[in-house]
Structure formats: C-alpha cells, structure tokens
Amino acid sequence: MSMATLTAPSAERENYLNQEYGIRSWLLTTDHKRIALLYLLSITFFFFIGGFFALLIRLELLTPAGDLLQADTYNKMFTMHGQVMVFFFLIPAVPAVLGNFLIPIMIGAKDLAFPRINLLSWYLFIIGGLFMLYTILTGGVDTGWTFYTPLSTQFLDTHVVAAALAIFIAGFSSILTGLNFIVTVHRMRAPGMTWSRLPLFVWSNYATSIIQVLGTPVLAITLMLVALERIFKLGIFNPQMGGDPLLFQHLFWFYSHPAVYIMILPGMGVVSEVVTCFSRKRIFGYKFMALAVIAIAVLGFLVWAHHMFAAGISLYAAMIFSLLSYFVAVPSAIKVFNWTTTMYKGSISYMTPMLYAFGFIGLFTMGGLTGLFVAALGIDVHVTDTYFVVAHFHYIMVGGMVMAYLGGIHFWWPKISGRMYPEAWGKLAALIIFIGFNLTFFPQFVLGYLGMPRRYWQYSPEFQVLNVLSTAGATILAVGYLLPMVYLLWSMRYGKVANENPWNAAGLEWMTASPPPTFNFDQTPTVTWEAYNYDELKEVPVER
Amino acid sequence: MSDRAPAIATHSPELEHHFSSLEQQLEASVMGMWVFLITEIMFFGGMFCGYMVYRYQYYSAWVAGSQKMDFRWGTLNTIVLLCSSLTMALAVRSAQLGRRKAIVIFLLITILFGLGFLGIKGIEYHGHWAEHQFPGLNWAWPEANSHLVALFFSFYWAMTGFHALHMVIGVGLVSWIAYQAWKGRYHSAYYTPVEVVGLYWHFVDIIWIYLYPLLYLISHKHISG
Numbered sequence: 135m136s137m138a139t140l141t142a143p144s145a146e147r148e149n150y151l152n153q154e155y156g157i158r159s160w161l162l163t164t165d166h167k168r169i170a171l172l173y174l175l176s177i178t179f180f181f182f183i184g185g186f187f188a189l190l191i192r193l194e195l196l197t198p199a200g201d202l203l204q205a206d207t208y209n210k211m212f213t214m215h216g217q218v219m220v221f222f223f224l225i226p227a228v229p230a231v232l233g234n235f236l237i238p239i240m241i242g243a244k245d246l247a248f249p250r251i252n253l254l255s256w257y258l259f260i261i262g263g264l265f266m267l268y269t270i271l272t273g274g275v276d277t278g279w280t281f282y283t284p285l286s287t288q289f290l291d292t293h294v295v296a297a298a299l300a301i302f303i304a305g306f307s308s309i310l311t312g313l314n315f316i317v318t319v320h321r322m323r324a325p326g327m328t329w330s331r332l333p334l335f336v337w338s339n340y341a342t343s344i345i346q347v348l349g350t351p352v353l354a355i356t357l358m359l360v361a362l363e364r365i366f367k368l369g370i371f372n373p374q375m376g377g378d379p380l381l382f383q384h385l386f387w388f389y390s391h392p393a394v395y396i397m398i399l400p401g402m403g404v405v406s407e408v409v410t411c412f413s414r415k416r417i418f419g420y421k422f423m424a425l426a427v428i429a430i431a432v433l434g435f436l437v438w439a440h441h442m443f444a445a446g447i448s449l450y451a452a453m454i455f456s457l458l459s460y461f462v463a464v465p466s467a468i469k470v471f472n473w474t475t476t477m478y479k480g481s482i483s484y485m486t487p488m489l490y491a492f493g494f495i496g497l498f499t500m501g502g503l504t505g506l507f508v509a510a511l512g513i514d515v516h517v518t519d520t521y522f523v524v525a526h527f528h529y530i531m532v533g534g535m536v537m538a539y540l541g542g543i544h545f546w547w548p549k550i551s552g553r554m555y556p557e558a559w560g561k562l563a564a565l566i567i568f569i570g571f572n573l574t575f576f577p578q579f580v581l582g583y584l585g586m587p588r589r590y591w592q593y594s595p596e597f598q599v600l601n602v603l604s605t606a607g608a609t610i611l612a613v614g615y616l617l618p619m620v621y622l623l624w625s626m627r628y629g630k631v632a633n634e635n636p637w638n639a640a641g642l643e644w645m646t647a648s649p650p651p652t653f654n655f656d657q658t659p660t661v662t663w664e665a666y667n668y669d670e671l672k673e674v675p676v677e678r
Numbered sequence: 679m680s681d682r683a684p685a686i687a688t689h690s691p692e693l694e695h696h697f698s699s700l701e702q703q704l705e706a707s708v709m710g711m712w713v714f715l716i717t718e719i720m721f722f723g724g725m726f727c728g729y730m731v732y733r734y735q736y737y738s739a740w741v742a743g744s745q746k747m748d749f750r751w752g753t754l755n756t757i758v759l760l761c762s763s764l765t766m767a768l769a770v771r772s773a774q775l776g777r778r779k780a781i782v783i784f785l786l787i788t789i790l791f792g793l794g795f796l797g798i799k800g801i802e803y804h805g806h807w808a809e810h811q812f813p814g815l816n817w818a819w820p821e822a823n824s825h826l827v828a829l830f831f832s833f834y835w836a837m838t839g840f841h842a843l844h845m846v847i848g849v850g851l852v853s854w855i856a857y858q859a860w861k862g863r864y865h866s867a868y869y870t871p872v873e874v875v876g877l878y879w880h881f882v883d884i885i886w887i888y889l890y891p892l893l894y895l896i897s898h899k900h901i902s903g
Contacts, residue, residue: 243696249696251710309717313710320709321709352723355723359725362832366815369829370832376736378732381728653696
C-alpha cells in the first residue's frame with residue numbers, strides 16, 4: 135500500500151472519480167457508482183433536515199410545559215421529521231447509496247441493467263425532495279407521517295397535497311431502483327456467479343426490491359386518492375360522505391408496514407458482510423440467511439393490520455394479524471442467531487464497521503423483541519400511541535438501520551473513496567452514537583410503559599426526568615452523527631491511500647481497484663468459489 | 679448468462695456497453711417491463727380494492743351509478759382497444775421479421791385506435807359532465823343517496839381517468855417507436871423497444887378489460903333496491 139503511494143503518485147490509475155471532471159459529468163452520469171455518490175450527498179442533506187426537526191422535538195420535550203413550540207408547530211415538527219427521515223433518508227439509505235455502488239460490482243457486472251433509469255430515479259428523488267422542501271419552507275404539514283384520514287383530508291389547512299406529491303414522486307424513485315436491482319440480479323450476473331454464490335448483501339437488497347416494487351405503488355395510489363379527495367372535495371375516505379377511514383389505513387399500512395422491512399433488510403445485508411469479514415469465518419447457515427430475508431419480505435406483506443389493533447378492526451382479524459406478526463420473528467431470529475454463531479470461535483477484530491455491526495445486532499434484537507410486545511393484542515391496547523411504540527421503531531430504524539448504514543459506509547469507504555477513514559475517530563464516533571442512541575430511546579420505553587402518549591407537546595411533570603435523559607441522549611447522538619461527516623470528508627484528502635482490499639475481505643468488490651475503474655473490472659470476472667470463502671483466503675497481515 | 683455472447687452481436691451498434699449480448703439486452707429489457715407492469719397492477723389494485731369494498735357496502739348506490747353508464751360506448755371502446763392490441767401484436771411480429779414498412783403501418787393504426795378510444799372516452803366524459811356527474815366540482819343527483827352515488831362516480835373518474843392517462847402515455851410511446859421504425863432503427867436482430875412498448879400497450883388494454891365489466895356491465899340491467 136505504502137509502496138504505491140511512494141512510487142507512482144503522478145501516474146494515478148484511471149478510476150470512476152478521476153475519469154471525467156466537472157458538474158456535467160456528474161449530473162449526466164449513468165455510472166452507478168457516481169449515482170450512488172449523488173444519492174449519498176442528497177440523503178445526507180435530508181438526514182440533517184430531519185435531524186433538525188428531531189432536535190426541536192427533543193428541546194420542546196425538555197420541560198413539561200409547552201414553552202418552546204406551540205402545539206401546531208410541534209405537530210408540524212414530528213410530521214416532517216417522520217416524512218423526511220422515512221421517505222428521504224431511511225428508504226433510500228442503504229439501497230440507493232451502498233446498493234447502487236456495490237450490487238453491480240458484487241455480481242461482476244459493468245453497471246445496473248438500466249443505467250439511464252438509475253439516473254432518472256435520482257432525479258425523481260430530487261424532484262420529490264424539492265416538493266418536500268417547498269412544503270417545509272412554506273409552512274409545513276401536520277398530518278403525522280401517516281396522513282391519516284379524515285384528519286388529512288377534511289380538517290387541516292396545511293400543505294398536505296404538496297407533501298403527498300413529494301412522497302408520491304420519491305416513491306417512483308424507489309420503485310425504479312427496486313426494478314433495476316431485480317433485473318440486474320436476474321440478468322447481469324458474471325459467469326459462475328450463481329444464486330447460491332451471491333453475497334448476502336445482494337440477497338437482502340433483492341428482497342428489499344421486491345417490497346419496493348410490490349408495495350410502493352399501493353402507497354402511490356393511496357396518496358393520490360388523498361390528494362384527489364382534497365382537491366375535488368371527494369368523499370373517498372371521509373366518513374361523513376360514506377367513505378371509510380379504515381380503508382385508508384389498510385391501504386396505507388399495506389405499503390408502510392413492508393416499508394419497515396425496506397428500512398431494515400438492506401441493513402441486515404451490510405451486517406452479514408461485516409460480521410463475516412471481521413470474524414474471518416464463512417457466514418453460518420448461508421442458505422438460511424438468504425431464505426430468511428426472502429421470508430421476511432413475503433411475511434412482511436401479511437401483517438399490516440397490526441398497526442390498526444386499536445382502530446376498530448374485527449377481533450378475529452386482529453388475532454390472525456397478531457399471529458402472523460409473530461411469524462416474522464422466526465426468520466428475524468434466524469438472522470440474529472446466525473450472526474452470533476458466525477462470530478463464535480472466529481478471530482474477531484474490533485474495527486469500526488464491526489462495532490456498528492455489534493450495535494446493530496444488540497439494538498435490532500431489542501427492537502425486534504419489543505415488536506413482539508406490541509404484536510400481542512392485550513399489550514398493544516395498553517401501549518398503542520405511547521412512547522413505547524416510538525422507542526420500539528426507533529430501535530429498529532435508528533438503532534438498526536442507521537447503525538448498519540454507517541457501518542457499511544465505513545466498511546466500503548476505502549472502496550468508494552480510495553482512502554482509509556481514521557480508525558480511532560471512527561471507533562470513538564461509533565461509541566458515542568451507541569451511548570447517545572440508548573440514552574435517547576431507552577427512557578422512551580419506560581415513558582411509554584408508564585403511559586406517556588406520543589405526539590403531544592406537553593406532558594405531566596412526573597415524566598420530566600426521563601424526558602431530560604432522552605433529550606440529553608439526543609444531543610450526544612447529534613455529536614456522534616456530526617463526527618463521521620467531518621472525518622470522512624477529511625479522509626478524502628488526507629486519509630491513508632487504500633489498496634484494493636484493505637480488510638483482506640472476500641467478495642468481488644475487493645478484487646478490483648479502490649476506487650474501481652468506470653466499468654468496475656478490467657475483464658469480466660469468472661466466479662469459481664463460494665461466497666465468504668474466508669478459510670481459503672490467504673491471511674495477509676492487515677496494516678492498520 | 680453473459681458467457682453465451684455471440685461474436686457478431688458484440689459489435690452491433692444497438693448493444694449498450696454494459697450488456698454482453700443483444701440477447702441479454704432484450705431479456706433484461708423485457709423483464710424490466712414485466713416488473714414495471716407488476717407495479718402497475720398494484721397501483722390499479724388499490725382502486726379495484728376500494729371499488730370492491732364500497733360496492734359491497736353500498737350496493738344500491740353502486741347499481742344506481744352503474745346504470746348511468748352507457749354500455750354501448752363502453753362496448754365500442756372495448757372493441758377498439760382489442761383491435762389496437764391486434765395491430766400492436768402485428769407490429770411486434772413485423773419487427774421480428776424485420777419488415778420496416780409493416781411496423782410503421784401497424785403502429786400508425788395502433789395510434790389511430792388509441793386516439794379513437796380517447797375520443798370516445800371524451801364524448802362519455804362530456805356527457806357525464808353535462809349531467810352534473812362529477813363529484814365535488816359539478817355534482818347534482820336528483821335521487822336518493824346522493825353522497826354514496828358520488829362515491830361511485832369518484833371511483834369511476836379516478837379509475838377511468840388513470841387508465842386514460844396510461845393511454846395517453848401509450849400513444850406517445852407508440853408514436854416515438856413508430857418514428858424510430860420509420861427511420862429504420864429496428865431489424866430482426868434488434869427490436870427491443872417495439873417489444874417492450876407492445877407489452878405496455880397490451881397491459882393498458884387488460885386494465886380496460888377489467889374496468890369494462892365492473893363499470894358498464896355488472897349492474898346494467900339490475901333493478902335497484
């Protein structure tokens with residue numbers, strides 16, 4: 135590694151970053167790696183907008199009285215926090231950034247099947263994002279991220295249509311990304327790259343794509359009907375005019391529950407890659423791991439009404455949905471057990487990505503188990519619409535997905551940028567995020583169990599201590615999120631130059647240069663080995 | 679997959695750089711369109727689901743609404759669309775055989791049928807508008823259950839409206855490939871766009887094949903009550 139830097143800085147290898155320069159070469163690119171970086175920039179921007187709203191929410195909840203924000207403003211804050219984070223950060227996070235960058239390389243292809251559609255997806259995302267920004271800047275929206283009717287269609291005078299349109303358009307970006315991945319995995323694999331040799335990251339993004347393709351259109355038409363109802367004063371979901379709000383909830387959650395799996399499955403893929411690499415072992419139970427993500431994707435479509443237990447659906451329907459929700463725990467538990475078993479007797483090194491993977495496994499387990507609490511009818515009635523639910527899904531989405539996303543960004547940073555991130559800073563940030571996260575959200579489990587409802591700007595004074603803890607945690611978390619921003623940018627210029635395989639990891643992406651050339655490989659590779667063949671890899675001492 | 683690249687095809691000008699053969703390119707494009715059509719089924723599925731729920735819940739209002747549909751226009755439009763599907767299929771076949779003139783002619787006829795469908799739909803829309811059957815903007819219903827019949831018409835306008843939008847997009851796509859075919863872009867080894875647009879066109883027809891009985895036929899002769 136150091137040899138290369140010393141001898142040949144002038145004859146720098148041509149790669150996807152230095153092949154062309156200028157804004158045009160980025161905005162009109164069809165290279166999946168460059169599009170991944172466009173997404174990286176855009177979703178980071180939205181992450182900080184969503185984070186800003188979160189910070190205002192936590193500051194308001196520092197005291198029991200409604201002092202910093204008024205009730206209406208507070209409603210807007212949590213609504214826009216949810217919409218921005220879910221639709222403009224979490225859903226595109228791993229698929230559109232890491233998936234875009236890695237899937238073609240991992241299967242030995244030159245690009246995704248439809249490079250121009252890939253660019254179109256990004257433009258759709260940006261157009262949707264502009265609508266969202268318009269909504270935010272012209273006064274916001276306060277429906278809650280769920281757009282529940284008839285509140286969203288009859289009673290609010292905010293920018294509901296613009297927000298719905300924003301999500302509608304961003305949804306098509308998500309659909310096209312999923313479509314591209316599905317066709318790519320089916321049709322673009324290199325010779326010898328059979329389905330049973332695919333990295334689990336590819337499997338989990340494939341499963342995610344199935345959900346994106348099947349679920350998102352239903353959300354699209356549902357939001358369209360909400361918009362039409364508002365524009366033309368129709369009664370589609372308005373009970374006064376014969377419409378059925380429950381129908382809206384069914385349609386909404388038919389997408390939005392599977393969407394939760396859009397927000398976790400790709401993270402599971404990242405963790406599988408990281409855990410095997412830093413345990414120096416083949417993944418335990420490869421086939422089960424691959425089938426489990428497909429099982430989660432399929433079962434995910436059969437459990438939506440567990441969001442409606444307290445909304446007045448029939449008891450028998452609720453019982454079926456409760457049971458089916460429990461089934462999701464089976465493949466999820468298989469994942470957790472197999473990661474743990476992979477580590478067992480492995481030679482573990484505690485690099486930054488591995489710390490995030492540890493964080494993911496622990497926090498996802500907590501989020502998953504508390505998911506079983508709320509899937510149980512009796513307990514759900516007690517904790518519905520309390521902070522217990524808020525804590526539960528933040529453990530999955532933030533403790534799970536954001537951890538995995540950051541772990542993945544660190545793991546593949548040498549590949550993406552050609553530079554190493556500073557390891558000590560990386561570990562420090564991972565630790566701060568883990569502590570900040572738990573301090574923010576663990577008290578919310580307790581608060582919810584004690585009965586503090588969500589979505590209120592005021593609360594009874596006896597809840598204050600736990601809320602102060604939570605707000606303190608949120609500020610720590612914010613520091614943790616800012617750190618990688620700073621040192622990753624720093625490393626692009628000053629980081630140690632990475633060789634093609636700094637982790638001595640298995641997988642095709644580590645067999646090409648860092649950063650890769652525009653067409654990924656000088657020659658289309660032929661695969662003759664199984665995934666994660668760590669026992670066959672030569673142990674090269676890794677320079678750290 | 680990529681290892682069966684025929685040597686000649688590799689140098690074909692239509693082959694995009696990231697595919698290894700025209701065959702792989704065609705397979706990928708066709709599969710992409712199929713996946714897209716699945717998303718379209720889910721998109722329309724939301725409305726079909728709502729239609730079903732409310733039809734079951736407000737049966738007599740649905741019957742009353744259905745009887746305002748003129749099934750003669752609906753039948754005529756069904757025939758028009760089926761004919762357009764035939765000419766589209768013939769266009770794809772001509773493309774496979776590499777007959778440039780035939781592709782252009784069949785595509786032009788398809789466009790005419792498509793425009794004919796939209797024209798007839800426009801006549802129907804005009805009629806409904808004139809009789810104040812557009813909920814919200816222009817609504818008057820002399821009989822009972824006005825708001826429930828309005829619900830039926832909401833679905834009628836939304837379902838046929840989104841279908842018509844798909845028709846407009848379809849006519850645009852067919853016009854584009856007709857122009858490309860006229861310029862001689864397609865031959866027996868490369869006709870992917872014709873095939874893919876053909877799939878889309880047939881899909882939009884199939885949506886209508888479901889809309890037609892649900893909106894025009896199902897309660898046509900039924901006495902409400």
